[in-house]
Amino acid sequence: MADSQEEKLVSIIKEKFEDQVVLVEQLYDFLTITLKKDRITEIIQFLYDHPDTKFQFLTTLAAVHYPDNNQIGLMYQLHNMYSNERVRLKIYLPIENPVAPTLTNIFAAANWMERETYDFYGVIFEGHPNLKRILNVDEMIIFPMRKEYPLEDQTREDKEDDMFGR
Amino acid sequence: MGGLSMENLTATQNRNISLGEKPEGIEGVGFFATSLEKVVGLARKNSIWPLPFATSCCGIEFMATMGAHYDLGRFGAERLSFSPRQADLLMVMGTIAKKMGPVLRQVYEQMAEPRWVLSVGACASSGGIFDTYSVLQGIDRIIPVDVYVPGCPPRPEQIIDGVIKIQKLVETESLRRRDSPEYKAMLNKYGIE
Numbered sequence: 001m002a003d004s005q006e007e008k009l010v011s012i013i014k015e016k017f018e019d020q021v022v023l024v025e026q027l028y029d030f031l032t033i034t035l036k037k038d039r040i041t042e043i044i045q046f047l048y049d050h051p052d053t054k055f056q057f058l059t060t061l062a063a064v065h066y067p068d069n070n071q072i073g074l075m076y077q078l079h080n081m082y083s084n085e086r087v088r089l090k091i092y093l094p095i096e097n098p099v100a101p102t103l104t105n106i107f108a109a110a111n112w113m114e115r116e117t118y119d120f121y122g123v124i125f126e127g128h129p130n131l132k133r134i135l136n137v138d139e140m141i142i143f144p145m146r147k148e149y150p151l152e153d154q155t156r157e158d159k160e161d162d163m164f165g166r
Numbered sequence: 167m168g169g170l171s172m173e174n175l176t177a178t179q180n181r182n183i184s185l186g187e188k189p190e191g192i193e194g195v196g197f198f199a200t201s202l203e204k205v206v207g208l209a210r211k212n213s214i215w216p217l218p219f220a221t222s223c224c225g226i227e228f229m230a231t232m233g234a235h236y237d238l239g240r241f242g243a244e245r246l247s248f249s250p251r252q253a254d255l256l257m258v259m260g261t262i263a264k265k266m267g268p269v270l271r272q273v274y275e276q277m278a279e280p281r282w283v284l285s286v287g288a289c290a291s292s293g294g295i296f297d298t299y300s301v302l303q304g305i306d307r308i309i310p311v312d313v314y315v316p317g318c319p320p321r322p323e324q325i326i327d328g329v330i331k332i333q334k335l336v337e338t339e340s341l342r343r344r345d346s347p348e349y350k351a352m353l354n355k356y357g358i359e
Contacts, residue, residue, distance in 0.1 A: 136300060137265045144299045152297045 005085060006031050012052060017043055030088055037091040040076075041101045044089070047078065048106060054080050055087065058107040061114065063121040067147045070095045072121055076103070093123065102127040120145035186212055203341050210254070210280075211337040212242035214329070217253035217277070219270060221260030224287035224319040228259050236322040241329055250276040255332060256309075259319075261289040262302045274309040275358060279344045282335065284328050285311045288318040310356060 010024055013033065020043065023034040035043060047055040055078035064073040069092075076089045093100060102125040103110035114125040115134040122143035125131055133140065142149055186208055191200030216238075220228055231238050238244070247253040250273045262270055274283070285305055288294035291314045293303035305311060312335055315328035343349055353359055 140299075142299075149299070151299070 005083075009053060009085070009087060012050060013043065013047070016046060027088070030086070032088040032090060034090045034092075037074075037093060037100065040089070040091050041103060041106065044076065044078070044103065045106055047087075053085075054082050055085075057081050058103065058109050058113070059086070061103065061110055061117065063117045063123050063145075065095075065121060065146045065148075066092075072098045072123060074100055074117070074123060098123045100125055104128055119143070122146065206341060207337040207339065211333045213245075214241075214243045214254050214282075214333070214336065215245050215247040215252060216243050216255040216257050216284075216329075217247050217250055217273070219256060219258045219260075219273060221262065221266070222289065224259035224290065227319045227322055228257065228286065228325060231322040231325045236326060238326065238329060241326070241333065243329060250274075251278060253277055254281060254336075255329075256281065256283045257286060258283065258290045258305050259286040261294065261296055262305055263300055264302050265300070267302050267308050270305060271308045280336075280339065282312045282332050283309060284313050284315065284332055286315045286317075286325055286328065287320055288316065291316065294318060308356065309358075310352060 009031070010021075010033070014021055017035075017039065020036045020039055021033060022036060025032050025034075044055070047053045057079040059077040059079045061074070061076050064075065066073060071092045072095055074091050074093060077086065078089065079086050091100065098121070100123055102114060104114065104125075105127070111129070112134060114123075114128055115131060117123050118125065118128075118131055119133045119136050120143060132138070136144065188198075189200045189204035189208055191198055191204070193199075218225070218228055220226075230236060232246070243255070250256070254277075256274055256277060258270065274281070283305075285291045289296060289301070290305050291311075293301050295318070297303075302308070313328050313331045315324050317324050320328075350359070
């Protein structure tokens with residue numbers, strides 16, 4: 001995406017949602033806009049409908065755990081198929097109450113992505129039609145990709161801690 | 167007679183074949199007497215029907231093992247059974263995720279006695295490199311295992327070695343072993359029956 005297009009996109013967002021934009025940055029040549037979490041679906045719907053943005057494809061949706069800030073970052077990657085432009089939107093949720101609105105009303109593809117994000121990070125997507133674990137066993141009581149959990153299986157007995165760097 | 171003469175037969179015979187060893191017994195002119203257990207053991211040993219439970223790269227090694235070059239069929243295990251009800255030997259080859267655990271256990275429970283289990287490779291035996299929340303740390307946590315084959319993945323020769331060790335168990339197993347209280351206690355330990 002050329003710089004002018006990016007500036008145009010940022011100005012379109014800022015025109016309507018000036019107070020929602022926290023940070024605009026280029027991360028690894030990828031326009032990343034950090035937003036406040038409250039009006040995120042409204043903004044994504046706006047970018048979907050707006051004739052100059054038309055972000056009508058959800059490439060991916062994922063979470064990141066930031067243990068130092070006690071936050072969970074939620075990242076949406078959108079694609080404009082008409083002009084091949086891409087943008088990443090990011091919001092932060094508090095770890096005690098990681099609740100975000102669902103995107104399933106805008107993108108049907110968000111259904112499984114949100115289930116996966118719930119499965120691994122425990123993000124609650126309000127309004128999701130079927131928010132349950134998708135990959136891990138149903139009996140699992142933790143959200144394993146959060147950094148508060150050790151990666152190794154704690155039930156194994158055949159490894160000596162000294163030899164395996166625990 | 168020509169082509170069927172005795173000399174021609176011996177000339178074309180494959181002399182690398184070894185036949186099953188005759189069990190201990192009393193022999194005389196026209197008769198041979200031995201215990202039923204030994205005959206059954208001999209028959210079972212040389213006609214094992216394996217059920218391949220292959221989930222990853224060890225399964226690929228198993229395919230080589232069944233192929234023409236290594237040919238597990240030489241040991242009487244030619245016929246794979248994809249129904250657990252007709253299988254004698256459960257060969258678990260590959261990483262078993264915790265979510266797969268109940269499935270593996272059900273397959274084992276569906277097998278008829280007598281049944282044996284061969285755990286092929288580091289993952290099936292101990293979880294291997296997958297020391298993580300989603301992987302079962304060895305299938306012996308859910309089902310009893312008779313022989314473990316180490317390796318990551320083991321070569322076909324190692325898998326054949328494991329099968330030969332299973333054959334030894336099959337051959338020497340007492341006919342009453344599966345009725346013994348020790349065996350029942352062992353199964354109970356796994357919560358089976």
